[in-house]
Amino acid sequence: MTRRKLLATATIAPFLFLVLPAAAEETVLVTAFSPSGRRLGTERVAKVVRPDAEWRRMLSPIAYEVTRQAGTERAFTGSTWDNHADGLYRCICCDTALFDSHTKFESGTGWPSFWRPIASTNVVQHDDRSWIEDRTAVSCALCDAHLGHVFNDGPQPTGLRYCMNSAAMRFVARAAA
Ligand SMILES: [Zn+2]
Secondary structure, eight states: OOOHHHHHHHHHOOOOOOOHHHHHHOOOEEEEOOOOOOOOEEEEOOOOOOOOOHHHHHHHHHHHHHHHHHHOOOTOOSSSSTTTOOOOETTTTTOOOOEGGGGOOOOOSOOOOOOSSOOGGGEEEEEEESSOEEEEEEEETTTOOOEEESSOOOOOOTTTEEEGGGGGGGEOOOOOO
């Protein structure tokens, strides 16, 4: 490195330090739900951002692999593919409400499947070209946790099948209203 470059780097570095934390303060609209599943309202909040090492410490190995490395749990191995209890499915990483058991259905796939997210604000869909066929990946809007994929072969009224990983979600039984 030349002396001039070194000086330039030294001049810019303190500014990068100032700019980077600000960039991490990205905000997103999220809809909150009560323990009884009642919609409480939509708010703009700061995204949940953590260093990878922190996620690894916080999460079980399978939850980390699914949510932070876009992994997929083996079919019929998760805790909720066969769960028929009434309640909400929340993000394992940040507790955002993702799905209501009222929209869960028997897909026969071995993964918990829903025909609609609890609120369109709370999940983000994006193209996933990492596989042989193009798929649409679904992630948590607040913390970017990978949750699963959505397909067009679901039941009515939406015709969608949100094929999720049990490990990406925490099931919470519905509280009395
Ligand atoms: Zn989340």
